[in-house]
Amino acid sequence: MIALIAFKEKIRRKVFFAVFALAALITLIFSTGAATVTINGESVTDYKILMPTMLTVMNAASCAMAVALSLNTIPKEYERHTNQLIFIRGVSQSRYRIQLAIANITASLVSHAIFFSGLAVYIITSKNPSELLWAVPSYMYSGIGIVIVSLCTTCLSIVFSEMAAGVISVVIMLIGVFYPMIELLKGIAGGLSGKIFKALLFVLPNLHGIQSAAGCLITEHTFDLHIMFVALFYVYLFALGIILFRRKED
Amino acid sequence: MLECKNLIKTYKTKTAVNDLSFCVNEGEVFALLGSNGAGKTTTIKIILGLIKANSGTVHIRDGVRIGYSPDTPYFPPFLTGYETMEYYAAVGKIPITQRKSQITSLLEIVGLSADKIKVKDYSKGMLQRLAFAQALLGNPELLILDEPTAGLDALGRIEIIKLIGELKESGKTVILNSHILSDIEQVCDRGIIMNKGVQLGIWEKNADNAGQSLQEHFVELIGGADE
Numbered sequence: 001m002i003a004l005i006a007f008k009e010k011i012r013r014k015v016f017f018a019v020f021a022l023a024a025l026i027t028l029i030f031s032t033g034a035a036t037v038t039i040n041g042e043s044v045t046d047y048k049i050l051m052p053t054m055l056t057v058m059n060a061a062s063c064a065m066a067v068a069l070s071l072n073t074i075p076k077e078y079e080r081h082t083n084q085l086i087f088i089r090g091v092s093q094s095r096y097r098i099q100l101a102i103a104n105i106t107a108s109l110v111s112h113a114i115f116f117s118g119l120a121v122y123i124i125t126s127k128n129p130s131e132l133l134w135a136v137p138s139y140m141y142s143g144i145g146i147v148i149v150s151l152c153t154t155c156l157s158i159v160f161s162e163m164a165a166g167v168i169s170v171v172i173m174l175i176g177v178f179y180p181m182i183e184l185l186k187g188i189a190g191g192l193s194g195k196i197f198k199a200l201l202f203v204l205p206n207l208h209g210i211q212s213a214a215g216c217l218i219t220e221h222t223f224d225l226h227i228m229f230v231a232l233f234y235v236y237l238f239a240l241g242i243i244l245f246r247r248k249e250d
Numbered sequence: 251m252l253e254c255k256n257l258i259k260t261y262k263t264k265t266a267v268n269d270l271s272f273c274v275n276e277g278e279v280f281a282l283l284g285s286n287g288a289g290k291t292t293t294i295k296i297i298l299g300l301i302k303a304n305s306g307t308v309h310i311r312d313g314v315r316i317g318y319s320p321d322t323p324y325f326p327p328f329l330t331g332y333e334t335m336e337y338y339a340a341v342g343k344i345p346i347t348q349r350k351s352q353i354t355s356l357l358e359i360v361g362l363s364a365d366k367i368k369v370k371d372y373s374k375g376m377l378q379r380l381a382f383a384q385a386l387l388g389n390p391e392l393l394i395l396d397e398p399t400a401g402l403d404a405l406g407r408i409e410i411i412k413l414i415g416e417l418k419e420s421g422k423t424v425i426l427n428s429h430i431l432s433d434i435e436q437v438c439d440r441g442i443i444m445n446k447g448v449q450l451g452i453w454e455k456n457a458d459n460a461g462q463s464l465q466e467h468f469v470e471l472i473g474g475a476d477e
Contacts, residue, residue: 001337001340001341002341005326005329005337008326008328009326009328012328080324081320081322081324082324082325084295084298084300084318084320085318085320085338085341085384086341087298087299087300088298088299088300088316088318089338089341089342089343090342090343091341248301
């Protein structure tokens with residue numbers, strides 16, 4: 001019930017309308033051929049190249065939305081003292097946080113589904129309807145990445161202020177989405193910065209890897225079990241954080 | 251029904267509650283009196299278990315159900331009053347079979363009808379009454395009301411005070427946190443006067459109070475403490 005009410009409140013937020021607008025815009029750009037990838041000066045309109053590109057854009061947008069939707073749920077509850085009326089009814093703090101995290105995850109996945117519906121439109125308009133069926137497991141696979149971002153943001157919002165949690169979440173999300181680029185930087189940079197990049201890559205989730213594996217499900221119909229298990233391990237870790245971290249009453 | 255002994259609560263450098271002791275008897279309306287920053291809300295939060303005291307104890311008789319109405323109530327704006335009550339009834343695990351009748355009767359008691367008006371369209375007075383109603387869910391023996399008349403107009407205040415009087419008559423024990431002395435004098439039996447976390451004195455409705463009204467007693471104690 002707590003999760004349901006928190007979810008209903010989330011989907012009424014103005015940020016949710018931005019999801020529809022952004023999804024429609026990305027779909028329009030890719031479906032009408034307005035988006036082109038240029039290789040060696042030649043414009044590429046091939047489905048096999050454009051589809052993963054669209055998936056990357058959609059996933060990055062979904063991750064950003066997951067941060068926006070998950071960031072202020074817990075701080076707002078404490079600020080408005082709505083938590084007090086829950087706690088005095090015998091609901092434990094950890095159970096309450098889990099319920100709010102579920103609301104965050106559900107809202108983030110719904111937003112991800114809206115973005116993914118744009119991808120489905122692109123698959124149909126690019127005359128590859130047979131791959132539409134693969135979009136479903138691909139959505140579920142890439143959804144793990146969205147769950148990670150949502151859980152991570154929720155975890156941080158328990159411990160830090162809204163602003164600090166937002167900044168850290170965005171940094172984690174960007175490193176995750178641009179994981180290969182950080183790997184490249186790690187290779188280039190030496191000394192302390194190289195070690196920092198190495199540590200970041202070791203600790204933070206590879207959101208790009210999850211999204212690539214989800215893309216391969218549609219384009220190559222292959223399933224990467226290893227990346228999925230690593231992603232699920234991050235889900236487990238952040239879920240543990242939701243239970244263990246505590247926020248003090250003002 | 252409730253006993254607080256030597257409560258101390260500090261926030262970094264500030265002492266919010268300093269060696270506070272009092273007991274609340276069954277069936278009485280007990281006041282926590284004091285100006286802003288006196289430590290009244292902190293005391294309530296300690297009693298409710300929302301925050302921990304640095305030292306001291308709170309003893310509440312076993313099995314006592316507690317209802318709480320916060321000072322600035324917030325409810326999901328897209329719900330109606332009835333739906334809000336349903337939500338808290340579900341959270342409080344009130345049996346489904348009892349919910350409808352209980353919610354309808356409580357909304358009637360506080361003067362809110364179970365209509366389709368959303369909480370976002372509620373006036374401040376209606377919100378306070380809804381907060382009151384949710385506090386009464388599950389038929390609690392002990393009610394803790396934090397500034398229930400804050401921000402209300404004269405009529406709204408009269409209605410709330412009348413409601414508290416009715417609850418007292420029905421045998422409920424009430425802890426009322428307020429800085430509006432006329433409200434306290436009207437409805438409370440006893441209370442403690444607090445200033446900057448310290449208990450300055452006790453006030454009793456039917457006691458002699460040295461011929462002083464509550465207002466005079468309060469000003470004398472607070473003024474004396476500030477000098």
